[in-house]
Amino acid sequence: MMSPSAAKSLQDTKATVSPSQTLSRGIQALEILAAAERPLTIAELAAALGVHRSVAYRILRTLEDHSLLVRDDAGRVQPGPGLAVLARGVSRDLQTAALPELTQLANALNMTAFVAVWDHQDCVTLVTVEPRHSAATLAQHPGTRHPVNIGAPGIAIQSTMSEEEWAARVPGLPYRPEAVEARRLGYAASHDEVIAGLSSLAAPIHVPGGRPAAIAVVYIRREQDQAAVGEALAASAARIESQLA
Amino acid sequence: MMSPSAAKSLQDTKATVSPSQTLSRGIQALEILAAAERPLTIAELAAALGVHRSVAYRILRTLEDHSLLVRDDAGRVQPGPGLAVLARGVSRDLQTAALPELTQLANALNMTAFVAVWDHQDCVTLVTVEPRHSAATLAQHPGTRHPVNIGAPGIAIQSTMSEEEWAARVPGLPYRPEAVEARRLGYAASHDEVIAGLSSLAAPIHVPGGRPAAIAVVYIRREQDQAAVGEALAASAARIESQLA
DNA sequence: ATTTGTTGTTCAAATATAGAACAAGTTCAA
């Protein structure tokens, strides 16, 4: 099969070990498709996966059976609606508790409001609400992921952990002094970090039994009363937490 | 392990044949988790899957590696943020083209606006926009799925197909006469079908090379000018289609 | 017409997986 040493070096190379190969490849296929900007042919996907075409073909068929993947008229594959169904279950309690708060914040402040959750080294946007008259270019789409140590939501999440806890749970990313300030204030602020020209404010949400999250707003940089908005976010976060308990 | 006849009868029992067993089981695990109202223990999930615990354990580890699943402090499993990332790629072009139209419709009409796509025998809601002052109870959440022959979006999708095509592609569900009317008008209407007390209007979106979709609004039943709203939906659908081409 | 690119199917060899058996940690109740 493969010598132990060769297997080990391969393990070192790959980001994650793959306990079950077929499942891991299937998920990889979905990740590749989600990242791709256009539908892919089976051959392209097989190449991206690094597997034989017949293997990719079998995997795709299985994914297609579950609607996680659909094929267009030309036979090319792209992510399917089954993924939306699965995603519906992600932190459902948090989503439902946060939605009213998000709509209220978005319309009261005329800013895009969203909830992001901590995921390993990243921060993933879960649900967003656009203000009434939005250019829609600010849109922080659900499913967006970026490093957890940048942006106000990331700092807010960081502020829920001590420096030691952070070092242990998020190895590799430095502890930011802004997190200390955020813990004191109850909210975090950032400018031009994730997207140039945009500022964000966020308050942490402590999820009982789960990973911390954050409720945030994003807006075009301008001088204004950060404290008032930050406190509104913290109040929303508190209301959400009370619903989760 | 299993006699051929027993294997065959099992296959007959299961809804879909499973070309690759491990992958299929992994997806089934995600489906079970998404449908579950609460976090599940590994033993519960193994029972639901009908597999040995050690098998479930290995599958879960793989899913966890990809953030498709997270575990709470008690070790119970629930859907993870990676699913949101994957779902981001579902009909991305349609989502981005539809979002501005949805926000405009929602606020102009003060109704919840959403886009749904056709998936086999079902209709899956992809993206929704709530009006400004919404009770949020009307919320047609993304990821909701219901049979494709009920509700205005379903009828609108049905109206894009001839009766023969419908019979061939959606076996088992009857062809509704309302679809003919919808094709003539350019939009479909329904009352008390999916949810009692709620009405919906929808216009079909023809996706080039892909499966048809629909843009729709949902509102509490009342007398009003259906035609005006329906034509607004049809106009939105036309603008979305022009962007997709 | 030929080349190059697809998709889809079959098959034997070889691998990854299944499930039992085990160790060890909980949370109960007695």
Place this chain on the structure above:
DNA sequence: TTGAACTTGTTCTATATTTGAACAACAAAT
């Protein structure tokens, strides 16, 4: 405390699943 009944997590070998080559068929370029 002790025990019972739950858990989770690990290791192991027979075996069933998967692998990847080879093939057939088709479409679109050259």
